[in-house]
Amino acid sequence: MITVEDALSRVLALAAPLPRIEEVPLTEAAGRVLARPLRARRTQPPFAASAMDGYALRGDELRPGARFRVIGAARAGQRFDGRVGPGEAVRIFTGAPMPEGADRVLIQEDAATEDDGAFIRVRENPDAARHVRPAGADFAEGDVFAPRRLSARDVALLAAMNVERAPVRARPRVALIPTGDELVEPGQTPGPDQIVSSNGYGLHAMLREAGADPFLTPIARDDPASLRAALEAAAEADMIVTLGGASVGEHDLVRAALLAAGAELSFHKIAMRPGKPLMAGRLGRATALGLPGNPVSAMVCGALFAVPAARALAGDPAPAPRRLTARLAHPLPANGPRAHYARARLIDGPDGPALEIFANQDSAVLSLLAAADCLAEIPANAPAMETGTNLKYIPL
Numbered sequence: 001m002i003t004v005e006d007a008l009s010r011v012l013a014l015a016a017p018l019p020r021i022e023e024v025p026l027t028e029a030a031g032r033v034l035a036r037p038l039r040a041r042r043t044q045p046p047f048a049a050s051a052m053d054g055y056a057l058r059g060d061e062l063r064p065g066a067r068f069r070v071i072g073a074a075r076a077g078q079r080f081d082g083r084v085g086p087g088e089a090v091r092i093f094t095g096a097p098m099p100e101g102a103d104r105v106l107i108q109e110d111a112a113t114e115d116d117g118a119f120i121r122v123r124e125n126p127d128a129a130r131h132v133r134p135a136g137a138d139f140a141e142g143d144v145f146a147p148r149r150l151s152a153r154d155v156a157l158l159a160a161m162n163v164e165r166a167p168v169r170a171r172p173r174v175a176l177i178p179t180g181d182e183l184v185e186p187g188q189t190p191g192p193d194q195i196v197s198s199n200g201y202g203l204h205a206m207l208r209e210a211g212a213d214p215f216l217t218p219i220a221r222d223d224p225a226s227l228r229a230a231l232e233a234a235a236e237a238d239m240i241v242t243l244g245g246a247s248v249g250e251h252d253l254v255r256a257a258l259l260a261a262g263a264e265l266s267f268h269k270i271a272m273r274p275g276k277p278l279m280a281g282r283l284g285r286a287t288a289l290g291l292p293g294n295p296v297s298a299m300v301c302g303a304l305f306a307v308p309a310a311r312a313l314a315g316d317p318a319p320a321p322r323r324l325t326a327r328l329a330h331p332l333p334a335n336g337p338r339a340h341y342a343r344a345r346l347i348d349g350p351d352g353p354a355l356e357i358f359a360n361q362d363s364a365v366l367s368l369l370a371a372a373d374c375l376a377e378i379p380a381n382a383p384a385m386e387t388g389t390n391l392k393y394i395p396l
């Protein structure tokens with residue numbers, strides 16, 4: 001069995017960025033991957049600007065009790081055209097261009113107005129800050145915005161750079177194929193030996209959130225013809241994800257169905273818990289992933305492999321899951337030969353965030369996965385660990 005790390009690099013190698021590029025307005029850009037570098041079309045701020053409401057004046061004249069004559073006003077969108085000379089000040093508001101000659105803003109809380117606002121006098125202990133934002137403090141025209149998956153924060157930044165539309169990679173179409181004679185769709189009435197199919201819906205939600213365009217095929221039954229029909233229904237997808245039937249029993253027919261359809265498999269089975277029966281390869285031009293059927297295993301493999309593959313297809317330069325470190329909130333026994341992705345949550349520990357790993361790690365118990373907010377990554381063959389030991393985790 002190959003390691004999780006090896007499996008992920010093989011999966012990513014099967015998921016080269018899709019060539020299709022589209023231009024979208026900024027309102028549609030969040031979650032998409034920028035297809036090429038963009039440049040700021042603007043310097044921000046374009047001029048030295050006041051950061052506060054108050055009075056623009058010469059900093060070297062500012063001392064408690066000093067009096068200034070107010071010679072005009074500047075507000076956001078309208079500058080003061082003259083020059084600030086000795087003993088003079090300009091009424092100014094947040095975002096206004098600084099008038100020539102002034103290099104400091106006295107906030108209005110530190111100014112007493114005199115003679116109906118014709119003069120101001122500086123109060124005791126005025127604020128020491130300059131309250132001026134230099135031109136280009138944020139970015140300069142021509143600055144490069146490198147391709148990446150666009151966050152809401154990136155969209156705000158692109159808008160400020162005066163970018164109107166973003167060239168983004170197409171969303172990968174992902175076919176999700178639930179398999180199993182025991183499954184019915186949510187809302188249907190299951191027979192006495194049946195259960196409701198959940199994996200497809202969990203994966204659909206996960207992949208949508210990751211920027212893909214997933215769709216569910218009808219449930220494939222545990223026979224070669226039904227599986228073949230489902231794979232045909234998935235033919236147009238950029239990625240095909242089967243759910244269940246990945247293990248070794250007589251009714252686990254997915255591997256055979258993929259091979260019969262012409263797939264080339266890169267691996268089948270990895271040293272991971274849950275998720276041991278994972279398989280990956282290529283079917284035609286599509287990336288193919290076979291996920292295990294146990295509901296938690298399917299979701300964990302989704303987070304660790306299907307989401308990174310979808311991100312890689314979408315051109316995301318950093319598709320792998322983010323790993324962080326926290327201390328164990330309790331001791332942990334030694335691990336077996338498979339890396340364990342244990343359902344856990346972060347709690348407030350005495351020395352910062354701590355990992356509480358759930359006692360029940362049954363890969364069929366979805367309620368505990370839903371209660372988790374991260375997966376603790378316990379390496380294969382890790383020795384027993386004390387409370388406080390640093391452990392990597394993957395936020396969910």
Ligand SMILES: Nc1nc2c(c(=O)[nH]1)N[C@H]1C(S)=C(S)[C@@H](COP(=O)(O)OP(=O)(O)OC[C@H]3O[C@@H](n4cnc5c(N)ncnc54)[C@H](O)[C@@H]3O)O[C@H]1N2
Pocket residue numbers: 178179180182183195196197198199200243244245246247248249252274275276277291292293294295297363
């Ligand atoms: N003798 C062995 N048995 C098993 C092994 C093994 O190595 N040797 N591996 C176990 C592991 S680990 C896993 S994980 C499971 C995965 O098996 P399959 O991928 O073949 O999954 P199924 O048998 O189809 O289903 C397992 C379980 O999950 C339920 N299921 C399936 N699909 C869905 C769905 N869409 N929504 C909700 N629940 C689903 C299914 O009813 C079964 O209960 O194999 C172990 N066995």
Ligand code: MOO
Pocket residue numbers: 272273274275276277292294297363
């Ligand atoms: O590895 Mo299976 O994925 O434990 O349930």
